[in-house]
Amino acid sequence: MEQVHFATPVRRWAETRRLDAWLTQPLGVFLAFTAFIVYSTWAAFQGDHYHFGPYLSPFYSPEIFGDSPHSLLGPRPGWWPNPVPFSPAFLILWAPVGFRLTCYYYRGAYYKAFWHDPPSCSVGEPRSSYRGENSFPLIVQNLHRYFLIFALALLVFLSLDVWNALWFEDPATGAVSFGIGVGTLVLATNVVLLGGYTMGCHSLRHLVGGGCDRIAGLPMRRPTYDCVSCLNRRHMLFAWMSLVWVGFSDIYVRLCAMGFVTDLRLL
Amino acid sequence: MSSATFRIWRGDSEGGEFRDYTTEVSEGMVVLDAVHQIQAEQANDLAVRWNCKAGKCGSCSAEVNGSPKLMCMTRLNSLPLDQPVTVEPMQAFPTVRDLVTDVSWNYEVKKAIKPFAPREPDAADGTWRMEQYDVERVQEFRKCIECFLCQDVCHVLRDHRLHSEFIGPRFFVYSAALEMHPLDTADRTTELADDHGVGYCNITKCCTKVCPEEITITDNAIIPLKERVVDKMYDPITKLLRMFRS
Known part of the structure; x- marks a missing residue:
């Protein structure tokens, strides 16, 4: 391609002639992401207070190994190296973290908020060099579609958790009966919001039909593509709502388990 | 007054x-x-x-x-x-x-994109048959008025001056209009990755925000192109499937 020659100099970091409050959005994203990362890391390292009655925190679901009744394969495995701290969350949290880190929406948001690449539209950047996602390390963002598979599997496990959260055990008799508590609604809302986020994924949209030039003649593909596209238009909204709610779900279960909150039974 | x-x-x-x-x-x-x-x-x-x-x-x-x-x-x-x-x-x-x-650089870029290559006509009179649904997907891209505001706001061109390696949002929209067209047979994915620099886009969505025609540039053109590039160049499973199919 042709070279272009410029008389105007490249702008300095944060230099702009914009008059609006352009810093608000990247700052808000930076603070929200930082708060979530700090809380979720702390919660993952706790390894305790992650379940209460039929409820299991989504940070720990599915509990592959662990000490709670929700554990699928029993307690901490013997092969886990002793000096390494263990928490059931370590075995599972990498999947949703990887899915969100490589998500097209989040990429754009954190490149702006954390790297200032750029800080906001038509605002000067701190670095003159730029490689984008064209080479290592950011080329690995293309793994998003693989994380999508794990994210879809997690949705199945989280839905099972909602089903389990409908069955309460009487501590006196040990009898199990159907019920709905506030925690059930919290976990159900979490699945709905995560479902809205995961099902609106750009990679999923590509896989169900976006990659084809002709969709109309394929009876299943067209409605599926339309449905994913519909959620995709609200991808940012679901990304934020599901992020906030998954953190809130963990806080709710944790506070119940610690005895700070009493879970109300609605049914 | x-x-x-x-x-x-x-x-x-x-x-x-x-x-x-x-x-x-x-x-x-x-x-x-x-x-x-x-x-x-x-x-x-x-x-x-x-x-x-x-x-x-x-x-x-x-x-x-x-x-x-x-x-x-x-x-x-x-x-x-x-x-x-x-x-x-x-x-x-x-x-x-x-x-x-001087926006003439854009016209040179456009010339470098592989042109529309329709399949053989469907009917003897030299015409084609397409589903309205399939054509509508690319109609959005045809709204572009070539004001080049998306090119201007894109930091890859604006701040990093990578004009020789990156074609910019306007021409990803143009490429998407061709690449997703139900009649088109040409494959532009290798060029998009190697020569047109689709990997430089880091999805800031500034191009979408400034578009006066409200074309959803990032979500409907650039990301679908990036996914097609992943299919062709980076995803081993899709590569394997393609090998079996061929």
Whole structure:
């Protein structure tokens, strides 16, 4: 391609002639992401207070190994190296973290908020060099579609958790009966919001039909593509709502388990 | 009738400066009206490119208060007039004079994109049959008026000046219109990755925000192209499936 020659100099970091409050959005994203990362890391390292009655925190679901009744394969495995701290969350949290880190929406948001690449539209950047996602390390963002598979599997496990959260055990008799508590609604809302986020994924949209030039003649593909596209238009909204709610779900279960909150039974 | 001050860039490819012009403004005026008024009353030699005054020709692209906009579609009542309104040429292209930029680089880029290559006609009379649904997907991209505001706001061109390695949002939209067309048979994915630099896009969505035709550039054109590039070049499973199919 042709070279272009410029008389105007490249702008300095944060230099702009914009008059609006352009810093608000990247700052808000930076603070929200930082708060979530700090809380979720702390919660993952706790390894305790992650379940209460039929409820299991989504940070720990599915509990592959662990000490709670929700554990699928029993307690901490013997092969886990002793000096390494263990928490059931370590075995599972990498999947949703990887899915969100490589998500097209989040990429754009954190490149702006954390790297200032750029800080906001038509605002000067701190670095003159730029490689984008064209080479290592950011080329690995293309793994998003693989994380999508794990994210879809997690949705199945989280839905099972909602089903389990409908069955309460009487501590006196040990009898199990159907019920709905506030925690059930919290976990159900979490699945709905995560479902809205995961099902609106750009990679999923590509896989169900976006990659084809002709969709109309394929009876299943067209409605599926339309449905994913519909959620995709609200991808940012679901990304934020599901992020906030998954953190809130963990806080709710944790506070119940610690005895700070009493879970109300609605049914 | 009130007045407002416009801080307009005056200069050429060698350099220049901002100059203040105070002029009368009235209800319903857009930035281009004010610039024309200044040109008529105070600065007869002010260079400005314009044509339709209706947001359809894409000629009057400039930066108003630091944001890429069509001057003819930027109403004065949407701007804070208690301080000078800055009007300057697009930053991603060389300045010719005052508010006029040399956008010819874009036309050279367009020539480098593999053209439309339809399959063999479906009928003996040389016509094709397509589903409306499939064609509608690319219709959105045909709304582009080539104002190049998306090119201007893209930091890869604007700040990093990677014009020789990156074709910019406008031409990803153009490529997507061809690549997703139900009749097209050409494969542009290798060029998109190797020569056109689709990997440089880091999805800031600034191009989508400034598009006067409200084309969903990032979500409907660039990301689908990036996914097609992943299919072709990076995803081993898709590669394997393609191998079995062929």
